[in-house]
Amino acid sequence: MAVDMVGGLGFRGWPRAARVATYVAAGLVVLLIGMLLTAVHLVRQPFPQTTGEIEVPGLTGRVEVVRDDAGIPQVYADSVDDLMRAQGYVHAQERFFEMDVRRHATAGRLAEMFGSAALESDEYVRTMGWRRVAEQELALVSPETRAALTAYADGVNAYLDTHTPSEIAVEYTVLNAGGLGYEPEPWTPVDSLAWLKAMAWDLRGNMTDEIDRVLALAGHSAREVAQLYPPYDYDAHRPIVGQGAVVDGVFEQDATAPGTRNPRRPAYTADMRGALARLRAGLQDLPPLLGHGDGLGSNSWVVSGDHTDTGGPLLANDPHLGVSVPGVWMQMGLHCREVTEDCPLDVAGFTFSGVPGVIIGHNRDIAWGFTNLGPDVSDLYLEKVEGSRWRYDGRWRPLRTRTETIKVHGGDDVTLTIRSTAHGPLLSDVADDVAEAGEDPPGVPPGEYAVALQWTALQPSTTADAVLGIDAATDWDEFRAAAASFAVPAQNLVYADREGHIGYQAPGLVPIRKSGNDGLLPAAGWKPENDWTGDYVPFDGLPSVLDPDDGFVVTANQAVTGPDYPYFLTDDWDRGYRAQRIRDLIQRQLDGDGTVSAGDMLAMQLDDLNPMAAELVPYLLDVDLPHGYYSAGQWQLRHWDFHQGADSAGAAYFNAVWRNLLALTFHDDLPADIWPAGGDRWYAVVTELLHDPESAWWDDKLTPDLDETRDDILRQALLDARDELTRRQALDSDHWTWGHLHRLDLHHPSLGESGIGPVEWLVNRDGWEVGGGSSTVDATAWDAADGYDVVSAPSMRMVVSPADWDASRWINLTGVSGHPFDQHYTDQTDLYVDGRTLPWPFTQDAVSDAAADVLTLEPAPAAD
Known part of the structure; x- marks a missing residue:
């Protein structure tokens, strides 16, 4: 006779209420299990197929996708067309949601997905016209590049055609559960080109500095503001190519050479400053696609074989970009099975999902790395606007206008009127219509001021040609020829090859300005002498060096040339x-050893020496503090080696002192929007002020009855930092650690700040304690105006060995996958934080030996 049992007790003998409760509990358990299984299914459903066979329309031959233990794909095919089609398919497998958000951002269509919260971003992007420029570029690139873009798009679409939104990304499941009802559109070549505009925007140079200088002028003299922007110290910090680049071509005319400009600036009125402040706030709120702030930059260097243990060059690179999950890069290899003139690609490195080719890496002959050159390629113009006209050279001229419609999820469509002068679009229209002037500069009729942007990225160019050209280059001459097409963003390129050569090349469009404009402050748009000439620094005039006498080249966003260089860069x-x-x-x-090894290069990338500590700590130790509680921090500084490991108590205290020092010194003097971030410029500023203990900057304007000096501020910073670390960490200073303050949190760019706990839990990954800091080689930058969390960091690290490509090493900030809970979502992050790297197999034998999964893409049968 059957007996129902629960926990060993006869069920039928229970009271009825207990039986009912048990039924309900059992039902809830079944429901929760069902919900969990459903959730697991929804999360796992988009994971890519990595083994077996898939038919892909348009392929002309079999393609193999070989993935290693980290999920990094190496793609093998017999034609460039098949390689590009397969790359598009694999990118879509791993990262289509990221690609889709990027193309909406670069087209000014984020509000279609995320509602009115994204509207302002769309308005700025539409006003600048990123996608309109990309559409023009499609007609300018070479036929080979256009064919690659088309094949790549076809590969993406082959994936989309066979997958529903919930099978493509769990993010679509989340958004559609909220009522979006979204179906991805087919990918187009213009979608790929538009991403290069986002890359250029986040690396655009000194546009924000132009505004900040004006905002700092409120209540301060030009001399005082100049102290906040000290000149580059060429004696202490050597330029990339030394004190005088070798250049060829037409030299810049004397009227625009360094030291000859005599700009006459407008009187910056309160209304002008208001317009610029609103514009700055709006630009700051634009979603960073690569990242923004003082921490953006990169390290890259190359050492000749005369100085390495391999006898061949070694090349290192680690671009510093914003932190997010998924990370900016996806590692990948693209290999023609037989390298021929028609199929020249045998390349591997770091790719952008959504863009065909390899951006940074090496092929079978050469290796290259990028850092941001940072030339002044954008200018803001204060424009005199009256109705539909703008003032220029003593005459009123018609504004150019166009209208666009922005669709808003959950809201009404928005019609945007975009106005432009000859200098560029009026960004201030987005910030707050047009700012009315309260006081006019001399000789200008009453009216309204607007702010226009002139920027090289708004000129159609052929940067996409450069990417694929570099991928296929076999020597220095071919590399330079390809680099000549790299228009924006202007970069420092370091180079090494199998023949033992090393080099440096600066590509990019850098405008030549007329004598009235030095690019440091917004210019008066009504004066022709402030215009660009219409010419750019010729490519042969840009800094370049092959096999320098030093035997190595270092680029880390420092000055490229000495002050005698004939062109103005920035x-x-x-x-x-x-x-x-x-x-x-x-x-x-x-x-010491006489040679440099790959291991030495990797260790250099992790160097965490604080460059400000040696200057500031002696002053801090001279301050007399009460013995015991407050002097405990000074004890840590006295025994600190100035390195910023995650476990360092001295680094924790020093950085807390630094943050408090900046706040005490500058927050009373400057608008909140331009409070010090604390990076390299502020190191230089404070270094100079330390030698001027009575400077007005030290005085706290909020205490008018007191005249604070340097030592007063240093003392208060020490006291405040001690109290802060006691609150944040521990009473015992031996228990302080820098990593406890300095945390690496990886947030999803679109859903990671949704405010919905389960969604954020799904997509975000937080809590790594890291070392390094702002302007250290291990550049885990933080913003002193906001806190200690990492805001930008090395987005990847690589060391490449042309003597043996398979001896190269690489690591990514996150992982290959863009799918939450995929094993490769953040599988490289722990290694990255620990300072470790992965092997980088390149030759076919090495790739085969490292293979964990092999997926075969087969041509789809022709339709009947």
Whole structure:
């Protein structure tokens, strides 16, 4: 006779209420299990197929996708068309939602997916016309590039055609559960080109500095503001190509050479400053696609085989970009099974999902790395606007206008009227219509001011040609020929090849300005002498060097050339701390062991010496503090080696002091929008102020009865930092750690700040404690105006060995996958935080030996 049992007790003998409760509990368990299984299914459903066979329309031959233990795909095919089609398919497998959000961002269509919260971003992007420029570029690129873009798009669409939104990404499941009802559109070549505009925007140079200088002028003299932007110290921090680049071609005319400009600036009225402040706030709220802020930059260097243990060059690169999950890069290899003139690709490295080709990496002959050159390629113009006209050269001229409609999920469509002068679109229209002037500059009739943007990225160019050209280059001459097409963003390119050559090339469009405009402040748009000439620094005039006498080249966003260089690039360089530290480390290694190894290069990338500590700590130790509680922090500084490991108590205290020092010194003097972020420029500023203990900057304007000096501020910063670390960490200073303050949180760019706990839990990954800091070689930057969390970091690290490609190493900030809970979503992050790297197999034998999964893409049968 059957007996129902629950926990060993006879069920039928229970009271009825207990039986009912048990039924309900059992039902809830079944429901929860069902919900869990459903959730697991929904999360796992988009994971890519990595083994077996898939038919892909348009392929002309069999393609193999070989993935290693980290999920990194190496693609093998017999034609460029098949390689590009397969790359598009694999990118879509791993990262289509990221690609889709990127194309909506670059087209000014985020509001279609995310509602009115994204409207302002769309308005700025539409006003600048990123996609309109990309559409023009499609007609300019070479037929080969256009064919690659088309094949790539066909590969993406082959994936979309056979997958529903919930099978493509769990993010679509989340959005559609909220009522979006979204179906991805087919991918187009223009979608790929438009992403290059986002890349250029986040690396655009000194546009924000132009505004900040004007905002700082409120209540301060030009001399005082100049103290906040100290000149580059060429003696302490060597430029990339030394004190005088070798250039060929037509030299810039004397009227625009460095030191000859005599700009006459407008009187910046309160209304002008208001318009610029609103514009700055709006631009700051644009979603960073690569990242923004003082921490953006990169390290890259190359050492000749005369100085390495391999006898061949070694090349290192680690671009510093915003932190997110998935990370900016996806590792991949693209290999023609037989390299021929018709199929020249045998390349591997770091790719952008949504863009065909490899952006940074190496092929069978050459290796290359990028850092941001940072030239001044954008200018803001204050325009005199009256109705539908703008003032220029003593005459009123008609504004150019166009209208666009922005669709808004959950809201009404928005019609945007876009106005432009000859300089460019009026960004201030988005910020707050047109700012009315309260006081006019001399000789200008009453009216309204607007702010226009002139920027090289708004000129159609052929940067996409450069990407695929570099991928196929076999020597220095072919590399330079390809680089000549790289228009925006202007980059520092370092180079190495199998023949033993190393080099440096600066590509990009850099405008030549007339004598009235030095690019440091917004210019008066009504004066012709402030215009660009219409010419750009010729490619043969851009800095370049092959096989330098030093035997190595270091680029870390420092000045590229000395002050005698005949063209104006910018005055807003990174201050050179990272670059000089790398040079010192290389030279120290050569002086010691005589050679540099790949392991040495990897260790240099992790160097965490704080460049400000040696300057500031002696002043901090001279301050007299009460013995015991408050002097405990000074004890940590006294025993600190100035390195910023995650477990360092000295680094924790020093950075807390630094943040409080900046707040005490500058927050009373400057608008909140331009409070110090604390990076390299502020190191230079405070270094100078330390030698001027009575400077007005030290005085706290909020205490008018007191005249604070340097020592007063230093003392208060020490006290405040001690109290802060007690609250945040521990009473015992031995228990302080830098990593506890300095955390790496990886948030999903679109859903990671949704405010919905389960969604954020699904897509975000938080909590890594890291070392490094702003302007260290291990550049895990933080913003002192906001806190200690990492805001930008090395987005990847690589060391490449042309003597043996398979001896190269690489690591990504996150992982290959864009799918939450896929094993490759953040599987490289722990290695990255620990300072470790992965092997980088390149030759076919090495790739086969490392293979974990092989997927075969087969041509689909022709339709009847």
